[in-house]
Amino acid sequence: MKKGLFLGVALATSMLMSFGMAQAKTQFVTIGTGGITGVYYPTGGAIAKMVNKKKKEYGIRATVESTGGSVFNVNAVMNGDLEFGIVQSDRQYQAINGLAEWKDKGPQKDLRAVFSIHPEAVTLVAAVDAGIKDIKDLKGKKVNIGNPGSGQRQNAIDALEAVGINIDKDLQAESIKASEAASLLQDGRIDAFFYTVGHPSGAIKEATSGARKVRLATITGIDALLAKYPYYAKATIPISLYPGAQNDKDIETFGVKATLVTSAKVPDEVVYAITKEVFDNFDEFKKLHPAYATLTKKNMLEGLSAPIHPGAMKYYKEVGLMK
Numbered sequence: 001m002k003k004g005l006f007l008g009v010a011l012a013t014s015m016l017m018s019f020g021m022a023q024a025k026t027q028f029v030t031i032g033t034g035g036i037t038g039v040y041y042p043t044g045g046a047i048a049k050m051v052n053k054k055k056k057e058y059g060i061r062a063t064v065e066s067t068g069g070s071v072f073n074v075n076a077v078m079n080g081d082l083e084f085g086i087v088q089s090d091r092q093y094q095a096i097n098g099l100a101e102w103k104d105k106g107p108q109k110d111l112r113a114v115f116s117i118h119p120e121a122v123t124l125v126a127a128v129d130a131g132i133k134d135i136k137d138l139k140g141k142k143v144n145i146g147n148p149g150s151g152q153r154q155n156a157i158d159a160l161e162a163v164g165i166n167i168d169k170d171l172q173a174e175s176i177k178a179s180e181a182a183s184l185l186q187d188g189r190i191d192a193f194f195y196t197v198g199h200p201s202g203a204i205k206e207a208t209s210g211a212r213k214v215r216l217a218t219i220t221g222i223d224a225l226l227a228k229y230p231y232y233a234k235a236t237i238p239i240s241l242y243p244g245a246q247n248d249k250d251i252e253t254f255g256v257k258a259t260l261v262t263s264a265k266v267p268d269e270v271v272y273a274i275t276k277e278v279f280d281n282f283d284e285f286k287k288l289h290p291a292y293a294t295l296t297k298k299n300m301l302e303g304l305s306a307p308i309h310p311g312a313m314k315y316y317k318e319v320g321l322m323k
Contacts (some may be wrong), residue, residue, distance in 0.1 A: 025059045027270055031260075032073040032085035034150075035179035036066050037206070039198035039291045040086045040258065043117060046288045047084075047260070050277040058273040068177070069150035071101050077263050078108050083270070088151035088196060089116065089257040089303040090231040096306040100154060112309035114260040114275060115300045118198040118291040121235040121255040122155045125204060126192035127185060128213040128246050135219045136163050144174040144181045144193035152178060152196035155256070158232075159194075162225040182207035185214065192217065198258065198291030200241040208244035215246040219253040231256055231303065241290075257303040264309070271311025279315065297321060 031048055034040035041064065048062035055061055065082065067073055073085025074095045087095075094100040098107035126132035130141060138160070145160075145167060146153035153175070160167055167173045174190055181193035182203050195203060208214045216237060226232050235255035239247045262271055278285055279297060286292045301321060308316070316322040 026055070026061055027059055027267070028061050028063070029083035029266075029270060029274075030063050030065050032065050032067045032076055032082040034067060034069045034086065035177055035203070037179045037203040038195075038201060039118060039120075039289060040069075041066055042289055043258065044084075044086060046285060047274060047278060050281055050285070051274055054273070054277065058269075060270060060273055062274075068147060069152075071151070072149040074102075074108065074111065074261065077261060078110060080263070080265070083266050084114070084260060084262050084274070086117070087259050087261050088120065088155075089259050089305070090154070090229065091151050092259050092261055092303075093231045093305040094154075108306075110264040111306040112262050112264050112266075112271075112312075113304035113306040114262055114271060114309055114312045115278070116303040117258040117260065117295070117300065118289070119235065119255055119294065120151075120196050120198050120258055121237050121253050122152065122159060122219060123195045123197060123199075123201075123204060123237060123251075123253065124192060124217040124219055125181075125185065125195065125207050126215055126217045127188075128215055130191035132192050132217050133215070134217055135159055135165075136221065137217070138165060138192060139170045141191040142172040142174065142189075144176050144178070144184070144190050146194055146196075147175055147177045150178065151256070152194050155196045156194035158225055158229070159219055159222060159254070162222045179203055182210075186210035186212050188212065196256065198289070199237055200290055204242060205244070208242045213246050214244070216242065216251045218251055222254060226254060231305070259303060261306060262309055266309070266311075268309075268311035268314065271309045272314055273311075275312040275315045279319065279321075 031044040033044035044064040070087040070091035076082040095108040145156040178195040237251040
């Protein structure tokens with residue numbers, strides 16, 4: 001009896017040790033995204049889902065976190081609070097070069113690029129009764145420019161300054177999350193809001209589907225801005241995506257790209273696995289959101305300012321995307 005008990009205890013101990021070793025081998029990674037109504041959140045979810053399908057093979061368990069956006073994600077990746085983050089291409093450029101929010105901190109030298117994703121248009125959503133048809137009509141209005149730490153906040157400031165509008169003197173600027181702005185616009189508490197996002201967007205659909213009539217305003221007169229910053233480019237929003245909007249033609253604006261970033265401290269094998277799963281399942285990934293419609297493997301390597309992580313580079317060289 002004692003011998004049987006001893007064997008039973010030994011077996012249980014062995015099983016627990018084996019389980020513990022298996023658990024220890026699993027690497028947990030978190031992908032920072034943005035608000036749940038934007039494209040970042042489902043993008044992070046799609047990447048995590050692909051990697052988790054192979055968790056036994058890679059030993060990686062990926063999760064997604066809704067965050068305040070690009071600036072938050074860069075800082076969290078640099079601090080080791082996140083392994084990956086989805087970041088606007090302009091924010092990646094500013095972080096690696098020590099500009100904007102990183103002017104005092106200096107260049108974020110450990111920031112590494114993985115790949116770029118969908119194009120994002122700087123979108124200006126305005127109430128028809130506020131008389132706003134173009135960005136130049138925002139003077140004297142109550143406008144949400146985005147929460148601190150979001151990408152659209154700096155995009156909004158850049159665009160406003162380009163057309164001679166001072167956010168402190170010429171309008172009443174609000175600093176709320178873009179995901180909350182649609183309801184505030186419908187409630188009459190703001191006249192317009194900026195949102196840098198891939199289209200179609202749930203938040204824009206919400207804003208244009210309420211009782212208060214809404215249009216997407218154009219952002220024009222910004223040629224000098226586009227010439228000054230290499231990460232900006234002209235963009236067009238198809239009005240067919242938003243049948244509730246009071247527009248009769250596509251909207252002229254500008255935009256950036258969403259990019260996936262990580263830290264130099266994240267192991268090569270982890271970055272390699274994530275890169276491989278997305279690119280090996282490219283057709284499947286492309287179908288996950290309408291914002292990915294224009295994606296090609298080649299343009300997923302554009303808009304990257306930070307050095308490409310060695311784990312990602314290993315994959316790109318293996319498949320001939322880079323030499």
